[in-house]
Amino acid sequence: MLLCMPSLRVYVAIMIIPVILITLITELKYLAPFSILANAFVGFCVLMAIYYARLNNPNFENMSPFNGLYNQIVYTGYILIIASVFLCSFFGYVGYLENCRSPITINFPMTTFPMILKGCIAAMIYVTHALNFYMPFHTCFVYLKKWHNQDKLFKWELFYRALICLIISIVAIIFPSIDALMGFLGCFCLSNMAFIGPNFIYMVVIWDRPGLGKFKWRLLRSIVFVAIGIFILICGTMVASVEMVETFIQSTPIQDYKLEVEKVLLAKA
Secondary structure, eight states, X not given: OGGGOOBHHHHHHXXXXXXXXXXXXXXXXXXXXXXXXXXXXXXXXXXXXXXHHHHHOTTGGGOTTTTTXXXXXXXXXXXXXXXXXXXXXXXXXXXXXXXOOSSGGGGSOSSHHHHHHHHHHHHHHHHHHHHHHHHHHHHHHHHHGGGSOGGGHHHHHHHHHHHHHHHHHHHHHHOXXXXXXXXXXXXXHHIIIXXXXXXXXXXXXXXTTTOSOGGGHHXXXXXXXXHHHHHHHHHHHHHHHHHHHHHHHSOOBOHHHHHHHHHHHHHHO
């Protein structure tokens, strides 16, 4: 039965329609309350990570070099987002050590309450997708709406919302593992936005005044940075492209879920 489970791509495809529907919400005021609820789910996830860390490894408070920092981390870290991320990472690793898998909720047992929590986290991601989609879309639509009849902008907005969301979903189906795609985008954007582009702009601005400097040191410096950017662009994107092709070719079964189901079946047996 477990060997016949669909790949992750099938589940992503199933979510296309629900994701498109929530991105069709054009008013931010209707999404904001769900954001508050989503943050509450994240808080519960942090608490569960700490709970199962204590349950699976009762001696983790005495582990060096974290001994003495436990109370500070627990009681002062919740109010900051970065502290919440740290807590999930720290307690997730301490609780499961070499058996820890990402995301942290995969490590939770297949019992009633953790399953409810996983459902809540899935709902949180579903809602926050619409929130994260809101501002980038409006930035694009500022330019897109100039090409259409101003009396029918609402219809065109819904059309472009659905279209862009569909494109995102297709990319997610092609690359269900985001690591390779993020590696490609990271190399491409870092090389262009941090090295190549800024230095070209810098040279255009200072070419006449104040000039290239003695021995044209400003020009030489920019050439070095542009060369570094081109190196990162070529090498980084080549490696990431190979990983993306491998990800596309390989089938992507839900290995983590299979392992959890197998644990449950073995426990019942």
